[in-house]
Amino acid sequence: MNYETPQFFHVMQYAAAADRDVIDMVSGNPDWEPPEAIRDGLSEYAESDASEFQYPPSDGLKPLREEIAARRNVDPARVIVTNGTGEANYLGMARALERDAGEDCVLIDPVYPYYPGKVSMLGGETQLVDAARNGTLDVESTCEAIGPETGLIVLNTPNNPTGAVYDIDSIRAVVETAADHDALVVVDEVYDHFDFAGSFKSALTLDADNVIVTSGVSKSMAITGFRVGYAIFPQDLIEPAKTRHMLVNVTTSRPAQQAVYNAYRETGPDYYAAARDRLTDRVDSFTEALDRAGAEYTTPDGAFYVLARFDGFPGTMENVKTLIDEAGVAGMPGSTFGTARNDWLRFALVTPRATEAAERLAEYFAE
Amino acid sequence: MNYETPQFFHVMQYAAAADRDVIDMVSGNPDWEPPEAIRDGLSEYAESDASEFQYPPSDGLKPLREEIAARRNVDPARVIVTNGTGEANYLGMARALERDAGEDCVLIDPVYPYYPGKVSMLGGETQLVDAARNGTLDVESTCEAIGPETGLIVLNTPNNPTGAVYDIDSIRAVVETAADHDALVVVDEVYDHFDFAGSFKSALTLDADNVIVTSGVSKSMAITGFRVGYAIFPQDLIEPAKTRHMLVNVTTSRPAQQAVYNAYRETGPDYYAAARDRLTDRVDSFTEALDRAGAEYTTPDGAFYVLARFDGFPGTMENVKTLIDEAGVAGMPGSTFGTARNDWLRFALVTPRATEAAERLAEYFAE
The missing domain is CATH 3.40.640.10 (Type I PLP-dependent aspartate aminotransferase-like (Major domain))
Structure with a gap:
């Protein structure tokens, strides 16, 4: 049987092995703190009766x-x-x-x-x-x-x-x-x-x-x-x-x-609202830099990704690796998300360095 | 599609709802303490960086x-x-x-x-x-x-x-x-x-x-x-x-x-050895009572179950419920383990009350 192995781990490994500083915009791992009650709940559970x-x-x-x-x-x-x-x-x-x-x-x-x-x-x-x-x-x-x-x-x-x-x-x-x-x-x-x-x-x-x-x-x-x-x-x-x-x-x-x-x-609603605010700020600064890079993109209404298309730079795995090596930004190839976005790259905004990554992209594509 | 739903939860629910004290010999949940390092490991993990x-x-x-x-x-x-x-x-x-x-x-x-x-x-x-x-x-x-x-x-x-x-x-x-x-x-x-x-x-x-x-x-x-x-x-x-x-x-x-x-x-080997010693003690007292109850059984060399057969009392779900109600001991019907042991009952020895359960069985079947 032939399953299509998701390529996320492949790109992350390539980025980790790169010979330079790379900003990870691949994984969907939030970069902020979990609710405090997660830590508290685990600590309390650790002390509970063995039957638990x-x-x-x-x-x-x-x-x-x-x-x-x-x-x-x-x-x-x-x-x-x-x-x-x-x-x-x-x-x-x-x-x-x-x-x-x-x-x-x-x-x-x-x-x-x-x-x-x-x-x-x-x-x-x-x-x-x-x-x-x-x-x-x-x-x-x-x-x-x-x-x-x-x-x-x-x-x-x-x-x-x-x-x-x-x-x-x-x-x-x-x-x-x-x-x-x-x-x-x-x-x-x-x-x-x-x-x-x-x-x-x-x-x-x-x-x-x-x-x-x-x-x-x-x-x-x-x-x-x-x-x-x-x-x-x-x-x-x-x-x-x-x-x-x-x-x-x-x-x-x-x-x-x-x-x-x-x-x-x-956990109250403030926790979730803070995460949304953090992300909309990142969307703003990231898309502003995409404008300067001359990219096409859609401003997201939800989730935490931006799809972007750069002229003459299709979203292949090869180009993703080029961006890692030459711009220090790791995204995902659009070609791993079906066929409709082969020309695009996906960037996950779950890094505190999203703005810095945007600057790197703007600079790289302005060259 | 028709899967065979395992019947463990069914028996456990019946025992929990019984109108009397029932010794649970159904589930395979060890009744002893986990290694201390399990609790320590969880507590330490609870304080680790969010990236973890x-x-x-x-x-x-x-x-x-x-x-x-x-x-x-x-x-x-x-x-x-x-x-x-x-x-x-x-x-x-x-x-x-x-x-x-x-x-x-x-x-x-x-x-x-x-x-x-x-x-x-x-x-x-x-x-x-x-x-x-x-x-x-x-x-x-x-x-x-x-x-x-x-x-x-x-x-x-x-x-x-x-x-x-x-x-x-x-x-x-x-x-x-x-x-x-x-x-x-x-x-x-x-x-x-x-x-x-x-x-x-x-x-x-x-x-x-x-x-x-x-x-x-x-x-x-x-x-x-x-x-x-x-x-x-x-x-x-x-x-x-x-x-x-x-x-x-x-x-x-x-x-x-x-x-x-x-x-x-x-965790050193002593932890595992203590669990084995505890179980062999239970095997001894449980099988000794089975002898008094006139049951057929095999002394286990490993794991933590005993299969027993009582004359004229086949291992049906109905008889398991009878034992719960009348003897206060919950086992598993042999009939849930294929067809070869329809006449048998399985008792899990992972309860500190294994000896007490054996006494109850000896008394019930001696009547």
């Missing part, structure tokens, strides 16, 4: 599931705590494909490369549909691509890599067309806390019985290494997903679950 | 992988740190079945129920081969069951539920027969530290290119909820398993990895 170190329920600690359910306004029975949003997406996509209701999977291009990787691993067939030029959902062409052989559509909003925040009417149209063809829609909302324009609305508000919503705290709480995510299934679809979760992972790591539960309880 | 809270390498923290590799005397490149031994088994079994080298999977009966559940989820066909009456491997009938359609054999030593420790010559014979038919052998050694007779020898010592060994610290360090396990693949087989691991889980939880690394470094 044993298996939690397979679908997650009950108070954590209830907290997530309350925040997302769903029945706790619909929630599975997963090993990050990555596992949540795997469970949702597997659920769609195991129904024998069609093996075609509609993904939006540019595409987060783990999605086609998972489709291939699960025996599905990827069909890429171009996003609109500004990175939002092209409703017409997306709905046109959905047919009797379609089993799954995956949406991601706020979007990695385009920074688009899909409007809820566009999502509704896709969900209804999917329902007409007995297809499930997985909506990955892991960047839900990074919505600069305040326009994000969760697909859960559609209350549709063919929608699986995934998310997690890797980005919102700046703890990508803890692996705490969740999937919210329609009630009628969840049981086989719980069984798959049990058969693959048994359950997920309890210290991390406990720390996240504590952080949910103790 | 981000993604570790997909296949695990490098020092942890190296520590595991050194302990198992293999190249670190052959090790993947997994979300418990459960994920390790999933990766090994998936690796065997994705090769199109046969979809028949030979499992030894009695069988840990997650194995046939995973086989079914992965699209394979389970073929059960009876263990010998004393729970060890029946080499002749196992090898006879391996043919051109066989893609996978799963062995578990020390064995859950029989307590048998397979001798290495038996394993070698199965591995060689498997190799003749291009089948892989997954050997689950999660109970490797619970080897009372000192006769355990790892399948890694065979140095065979069709053997995948899985294990973890859930049992040995008494932290089933942390989810730290590992799979050791032959070099030629590991890359697609790493990709699958990445596509399913991205990586596993870092706080737990860090705590386990610390515990590997700081």
